[in-house]
Structures are given as C-alpha cells and as structure tokens.
Amino acid sequence: MLAAMSTAPLRSSPQATAAPRDRGDxxxxxxxxxxxxxxxxxRVRLPGGVLTVRQAGALAAAARDLGDGELHLTSxxxxxxxxLADGCGADLAALLDAAGLLPSPGHERVRNIVASPLSGLDGRGAxxxxxxxxxxxxxxxxSEAARGLSGxxxxxxxxxxxxxxxxxxxxxxxxxxxxxxxxxLGTSRPALAVAATDAPRAALVAAEAFLHRVRESGTKAWRISELPLPAGALAAEVRRRLAAEGIAAEPDEPAAPPASHAGGPPPGAIGSALSAHIPLGRLSGLQWRELTHVAAATQAxxxxxxxxxxxxxxxxxxxxxxxxxALARLCATGLxxxxxxxxxRVGACVGRPGCAKSRADVRADAARTLAAAGRAALPLYWSGCERRCGHPRGDRIDVVAAPGGGYDLSAVRGGQQAPGASVADxxxxxxxxxxFSPA
Known part of the structure; x- marks a missing residue:
C-alpha cells in the first residue's frame, strides 16, 4: 500500500530567488x-477581505448570472x-463597478492587501x-507608478x-x-519604524522604491524577494525616499510571527465578531446568502x-x-x-475539473478522507500537481496527485520537505x- 519516496527540498518561499521570465504577468x-x-x-481583489453587504450581493449575482453559482476564496x-461564459467580461465589469468593486480599472490587479481580520473586534493587537x-x-x-506592480x-x-x-x-x-x-520589506533586514499616521504612505513608498529598483536592474522581478540587491539596500532607499517626503524612519527589527498564526481566526463567537470557516474555500450560493443575511442584521x-x-x-x-x-444558521448550511x-486541518487547490494540469479531483478525495484529517499528525494540503497552488505557509502534509493515479505524501516542516510515501490505490x-508519521 505504501511505498517510500524521495522528494526534493522546498524553499521556504516560492519566490526565494530571482526567477527568469520570458513573459509578462x-x-x-x-x-x-x-x-x-x-x-x-x-479574480476580484478585496483589500483586507472587506466588503459591504451590497458588494456581497453583487458578487452573488455575478456568480449566479454569469458563472457556476459558487464563490471561491483565495489564500x-x-x-x-x-x-464564466465567453464574452461576459463587459457585463461582469459593469456589475462590479456599480458595486464599488472597481475603484480604479488600472489598479484592479494590484490591490493585493491582507489585513488582520479581527482587528478592532476582539481586544487583541496593538x-x-x-x-x-x-x-x-x-x-x-x-499612484500612477503602482500600476506597474505585478498581480x-x-x-x-x-x-x-x-x-x-x-x-x-x-x-x-x-x-x-x-x-x-x-x-x-520581504524577508530582508532591517525593518523601518515610522509614525503610525505615516504607515499607509510608507507602504506605498516602499512599493514604488521596489519598482524603481526593478527598472534600474533590468530584471522582471514580481516580488521583493526576487530582486537581486545587497542586504539592506532596498531599506536604505526606502528610508531616503521617506525622508524626502518628511517621514522619519528608524531601523527596527521585524517581529517573528507566532507559530499559531497559520490557522487564522477560530470559528465561533470571538469578541464582537462571528467567525466561520469555509471548507476548501468554496461557498455555495446558499452559504453566501446566509453569510450576507447575518452581516446585514448587524450594525456594521x-x-x-x-x-x-x-x-x-x-x-x-x-x-x-x-x-x-446566527452561528446555528451558518452551521446549517455546511459552514x-x-x-x-x-x-x-484540510485545504486543497481547485483540482479537476477546473484545472487542466490537475491529475485528480482533489476536493472530492479530501472530502472522502475527512475523518483521517483529524487523526493526521499535521494539517493536510491536497494538490492536483507539483505546483501546489494556494498551499499554506505552515507545517503540513502535502498530498499531491501522482502521474498515473494515486498520491504522494510528504511532510513540510519549516519550509523544508521531508521524504514521504506513495499511495498507489x-x-x-x-x-x-x-x-503517516512525518519524520
């Protein structure tokens, strides 16, 4: 049933080194x-994941009228x-624009901002x-320059x-x-400390400094970690640019995130918020409507x-x-x-039939083996091929569909992949x- 397999080590980040590219983003x-x-x-960018009830309704309408009826969450x-049907682009754009989800067509792919989802709601945080x-x-x-950022x-x-x-x-x-x-700035040191009121401007200045360095170097870097620069060079340039705008910045040390960060907010009632986990990141029309109804009944x-x-x-x-x-209503829909x-403890890429590169319907297989996830030594992430699209950053068991059927299992700890096993059937x-016992 199980066969030993050897796997190449993974880098701690998929963008850990400069990547040569012969095409655009x-x-x-x-x-x-x-x-x-x-x-x-x-892919509709939602900075901080935040959307109003009206915007949620617009996304539901787009999924129902133009797509497969479901909404799929990204990492x-x-x-x-x-x-989505061929030729629906204009209708989709009009629907999103009317809901305020396209504030700048020239920037819609670069509005990639994640934010602490419980900020201001549970009494934690600074x-x-x-x-x-x-x-x-x-x-x-x-920012006209920011249009040059990659998606x-x-x-x-x-x-x-x-x-x-x-x-x-x-x-x-x-x-x-x-x-x-x-x-x-990426994983480089030092970090820079600024006044809290200057934080948003400082973040944009850092991105614009990155774009300037990309143009100077002649590379096609999409991420800061891909930019071939000496340690501290980008931070020094950002500090100079901030000073030119009257923003004082002092060297500081980036904080190491706690080991518990990987799971996100636990489900249930937390402070003045309700939290629900969405299995495999896929929301049916009914589940989305219930979430929207619960949100509509709150003050926020x-x-x-x-x-x-x-x-x-x-x-x-x-x-x-x-x-x-409210939580009972959400639970009744399968959330x-x-x-x-x-x-x-389970995540997965889209798999078949949505992805041509996938070798298996990994979501269906993940659902069929759900009980095993509770007994596994680490969380599981299912992938239809070696690209492992959307995989989490933390320790996990990678379950990767193998050529010819079956799956390869391996453990990832601290960004490094350990030898695992193969399951042919x-x-x-x-x-x-x-x-499976990770080494």
Missing amino acids: ACPGSLRLHAADDGALA RGNVQLRG GDIRAWLTALDAALCA RFLFALDDGRGDVAGLDADVTVRAAADGRAVLG GELRLTPWRGAVVPAPGLGPADADA VTEPGSPWL PAHLATALAA
Whole structure:
C-alpha cells in the first residue's frame, strides 16, 4: 500500500530567488479573465477581505448570472468567480463597478492587501488597522507608478498579533506596542519604524522604491524577494525616499510571527465578531446568502474574508443568544462554526475539473478522507500537481496527485520537505493518511 519516496527540498518561499521570465504577468483579475477548463475565471481583489453587504450581493449575482453559482476564496482573502461564459467580461465589469468593486480599472490587479481580520473586534493587537487599510487602498489607486506592480505583489497590515505578518508579504506594516508602525520589506533586514499616521504612505513608498529598483536592474522581478540587491539596500532607499517626503524612519527589527498564526481566526463567537470557516474555500450560493443575511442584521453590515478561507462578521452589540442563533444558521448550511472540526486541518487547490494540469479531483478525495484529517499528525494540503497552488505557509502534509493515479505524501516542516510515501490505490488513502508519521 505504501511505498517510500524521495522528494526534493522546498524553499521556504516560492519566490526565494530571482526567477527568469520570458513573459509578462498573466495573473487574472476582474478585467483580465483567465481561461480555465471549467470556463473563464475572474479574480476580484478585496483589500483586507472587506466588503459591504451590497458588494456581497453583487458578487452573488455575478456568480449566479454569469458563472457556476459558487464563490471561491483565495489564500489572500480575495474571491474568484469560475465557470464564466465567453464574452461576459463587459457585463461582469459593469456589475462590479456599480458595486464599488472597481475603484480604479488600472489598479484592479494590484490591490493585493491582507489585513488582520479581527482587528478592532476582539481586544487583541496593538491597534485597529482599519484606517490604514482604507488609506493604503486609496493611495495605491491614486499612484500612477503602482500600476506597474505585478498581480502577485502583496501588502500586509498586521495589528500586532502577528497573523498576517507570517504570509510572506512584500511589504508588511505591523502595529507596535509603542504606538508606532514597523515597515518590513520581504524577508530582508532591517525593518523601518515610522509614525503610525505615516504607515499607509510608507507602504506605498516602499512599493514604488521596489519598482524603481526593478527598472534600474533590468530584471522582471514580481516580488521583493526576487530582486537581486545587497542586504539592506532596498531599506536604505526606502528610508531616503521617506525622508524626502518628511517621514522619519528608524531601523527596527521585524517581529517573528507566532507559530499559531497559520490557522487564522477560530470559528465561533470571538469578541464582537462571528467567525466561520469555509471548507476548501468554496461557498455555495446558499452559504453566501446566509453569510450576507447575518452581516446585514448587524450594525456594521460588512464581511471580512480571511486568507485562511474563512469569514468574519463584525457584530458589535450582538447578544449571546443572537450570536448563537446566527452561528446555528451558518452551521446549517455546511459552514464550520465549531473549533473541533477536521475541516480546519484540510485545504486543497481547485483540482479537476477546473484545472487542466490537475491529475485528480482533489476536493472530492479530501472530502472522502475527512475523518483521517483529524487523526493526521499535521494539517493536510491536497494538490492536483507539483505546483501546489494556494498551499499554506505552515507545517503540513502535502498530498499531491501522482502521474498515473494515486498520491504522494510528504511532510513540510519549516519550509523544508521531508521524504514521504506513495499511495498507489486511492481507496487506501484514508488509512495511509491516518498512519503517516512525518519524520
């Protein structure tokens, strides 16, 4: 049933070294659709994962009227619409624009911002970063230079708890206990400390400095970690640019994210918020409607989608009984509202039939072996091929569909992949997963 296999080590980040490229950035967006096996695909950027009830309704309408009826969450808290018909681009753009989801057509693919989803809701963190999110998105859309960023360049706004600081962003802004903000550039050192009020502008300046260095070097770098620069060179340039704008910046050390960051907010009632996990990041029309109805009944009237395929509903003033009733409604649709669910330990790429490169329907196989996930030594991530699209950053068991059928199992710890085993017969997967003991 099990056969030993050897695997090549993984780098700690898929963008750890400069990558030669002979084409431009083909990352999909709302206006640039991607042709997938199940139809066209649109990726709608939602900075911080935040959207109003009205915007949620617009996305539901787009999925229902133009796509496959479902909404698919990405590892950056964005939404993908799949199964779109040929020629629907103009209708989709008009629908999104009317809902305020296309504030700048020239920047729609670069509005990649993740933010601590519980910021301001649970009493943790060093400060509420919601104002940073609004200001950074506005500054990004107003910057002509920022249009040159790739669709993969990522900003992270961390309220000090260390959750999104662990997502390998290109520019990370972390709220500090002393009231300042710490600006991190990829994984390089040093970080730069600035006044909290200057944080959004400092993040944009850092991105513009990166673009300047890309042009100077003549490379096609899409991420900061791909830029061939001596250690500290980019930080020095950012500091000079900040000084020219009257923003004081002092060297600082980036904080190491806590080991618990990888799972995101646990499901249930947390402070003045409700949290639900979305199995495999796929929401049916019914599930999306229930989430929207719950959000509409709160004072805030918004949703926050998380990079861990979850949803947070800010619910200030909601009493315990009403919170329990709302969570029960979400649970009845198949969303996860209890912290003990094995779904919290399972992720997967889209697999078949949506992806031509996938060798298996990994989502179906993940669902069939769900019970084994609760007994496995590490969380599981299922991939239809060796690209492992959307894989998490933390320790995990990689379950990769193999050529000719079956799966290869391997453990990833600290960014390094250890030798694993092969399962030739998918019927034996559940037993193999429960028994698999990472080295």
